[in-house]
Amino acid sequence: MNICYLFPGGRLKALTMSYDDGQVYDRKLVSLFNEYGIKGTFFLNSANLGKDIFVLPDEVSQLYRGHEVGIHAKTHPFLDSIPLESIIEEIIEDRKYLETLVGYPIKGMSYPYGVYNEEVVKILSALGIEYSRTVNSTYSFNIPTNFLVWNPTCHHKQDLLEITKRFLEAENRNHLQLMYVWGHSFEFERENNWKLIEDFFKMVSKTTSVWFATNIEVVRYIKALRMLEFSVKRDIVYNPSAISVWLSVNGRTVEVKGGEIVTLSS
Secondary structure (H helix, E strand, O other), X not given: OOEEEEEHHHEOEEEEEEEEEOEOOHHHHHHHHHHHOOOOEEXXXXXXXXXXXXXXXXXXXXXXXXXXXXXXXXXXXXXXXXXXXXXHHHHHHHHHHHHHHHOOXXXXXXXXXXXXXXXXXXXXXHHOOOEEEOOOOOOOOOOOOOHHHEOOOEEOXXXXXXXXXXXXXXXXXXOOEXXXXXXXXXXXXXXXXXXXXXXXXXXXXXXXXEEEOOHHHHXXXXXXXXXXXXXXXXXXXXXXXXXXXXXXXXXXXXXXXXXXXXXXXX
8 A cells, every 4th residue: 555644635745934033024024924825933032022123022922923933042042152051041931931922832943043052952852842943954845854953945045936946846746845944034124135035925825735834833743644553554544643634545635633543445
């Protein structure tokens, strides 16, 4: 029996994006996300909210509604250059404050300055973090093996439209493809290239073959796929998670709902 994993709705491709720091230019960027029906994850430093060029605490919940808020460490330090106790404080305090603003558990993070070490990675799970994005571009569309060291496809300044064209045109019926784009909203303002991200949104929003998801939605979905329990003959599958997952079974798309046991040969 030929079985392959699929993204929601039976898709083979997914797009996820994230933007760091929470500067006021997020307002324009989020409005573009919303206009084109794209989802984003926004990593914030709680100690900076309300200062100078940063968004206000009172607007966080409404501004990022429909998207995801993650942590970027409370004060945006180099996590490899401070004591363990300070690392813990930076992460926990950022989570605690931002959770009071958005009203849901925050499980995602991006490394400030893209800097981390083995010690930082090891403690993240104990601090309630399920994934953390790096700044190391892969220029590929592979699913990460370790979400705590999640390398993105590219920064939006790195041949974004050319990479997107390759992503949309790529065909592989037996392999999930995930494109991950990241950056900072202030870069569009500083470099006067808002047209770049709008052209990108126009390009990807035209297709129905791509699942648009926040970072945490991707993580939870892939974890649900990896939790699936198959019989030896792979003709029966049990989904112990709470969310639906999709499979290709001998070329047929099958939805396996949370908690269901499904006979795939029928």
